[in-house]
Amino acid sequence: MNIGIVGLGLIGGSVAKAIKQNTEHSVYGTDLKESVIYKAKLIEAIDDRLTEEILGICDMVIIAVYPGETIKYIEEHQKLFQKGCLVLDCCGVKEAVCGRVRSIAAENGFTFVGAHPMAGVEFSGFEHSQKTLFRNASMILTPEVDMTIQDMEKLKKLWVSIGFTNVQISNPKEHDRRIAYTSQLAHVVSSAYIKSPTAEDHKGFSAGSFKDLSRVAKLNPTMWTELFLLNRENLTEEISTMIRHLEEYRDAISQGNEKDLWNLLNEGTERKILIDKNTKK
């Protein structure tokens, strides 16, 4: 296949490197930064620049930029995709993107599939991209109901070949509801956690739990602001739930209520064990 990649940041760059490493497909990439395209070509992460001409012969186009930019790119290039081309985004929210792009795809005869690779590190940009980023990761796809099985098989094969061990089929609404918790709330909590004045004095007084809790506090504020605001309702609800639970712990502790506190901690432990067990099934 000829595969186009729009945006060679952490995700797009890693996809390009992984496809070149693991498959025989040709990869064409583009980025806002000329220097990134040049570098990607130099280290053979891409075969060549993705021009408008090459876009017309691509069998698949993977767009790895922010939600707003993704929609803009598709709007501006809608006439240039090959008929039957598989066009994917990589955004962390799906309703806002899929809802806008759906009709454009139908009108122009290409197939749009929402995609969210569940992988990342606390760094961004092509320089941090790596061909092994997706090893053992989960890929969430939110295809339209009329997508063919053949196209889905083609997609699954590609993702598995670059390291994903799980391809999860979902729909935009369900995706956004779950991601508000697993990913977005986790980032909010980490960001809030690091703001305690005591954080400055952690040196020598911290171990694994501090390290884990604070890791994703370092994030890309522009990207996450966009993602959070595109999933407002779900995320607001998750934060409120979290606050309610924290209040239960605080009240039990401040009142010295040993029984309640033990129950709260025990419930959390049992729940964590149960959830880990279900994951292994």
Added chain:
Amino acid sequence: MNIGIVGLGLIGGSVAKAIKQNTEHSVYGTDLKESVIYKAKLIEAIDDRLTEEILGICDMVIIAVYPGETIKYIEEHQKLFQKGCLVLDCCGVKEAVCGRVRSIAAENGFTFVGAHPMAGVEFSGFEHSQKTLFRNASMILTPEVDMTIQDMEKLKKLWVSIGFTNVQISNPKEHDRRIAYTSQLAHVVSSAYIKSPTAEDHKGFSAGSFKDLSRVAKLNPTMWTELFLLNRENLTEEISTMIRHLEEYRDAISQGNEKDLWNLLNEGTERKILIDKNTKK
């Protein structure tokens, strides 16, 4: 030295194994469970059982049980420690323990030192103890002001020899204030995080941030209930601070306030970078 270890759980068992592995000291251990003492001797984690007779010839005694049990052990054995013996606890709170034991030590001619090894895993018991548990970890000591430099050197040497790369001198009050944030709040937050109803649906929709945030939700409820209630004031304040910060994020998100949200996330990122930088100094 002859070293006694009281309680051969995750911490006591790991201390025993690490001392036997890395030093020439003799190790004598005891535990509430006969089977644990038997097993520890069998795999040479201890040289022999710590009897009351042997206690009297120990140069150092490391007590690795819960706070209440630690105080009880010291009260019951106060007459049996050798004069000049170094007696340490391993509790996660220090004021409650050191405050009670201080006068007993002075009256009976042994030296008590509060100790908190900043290492652990989400499992407990001798079967999970490991001789490498303390590799690159931090040991916090809260000695009395009249402790001799010679004794402190002896202690430092022991901890460094079993893997600790940092021996942090503090006092009980300061210890408890900082630990309320780095360790205790982290456990409360993780326990609260796992309680969202959405947690049950995380499979295929989660990656590193979910994994890190939820890791320590699996904890020993009895131990942590005791530790939290012995550090009530500090921990209550940290949870309240955390809730206040979460409310700021929630309000910015629910109001769609892009500027405020960006600032909140950017502040968190800058703070995390600053804190990591200070740690490396």
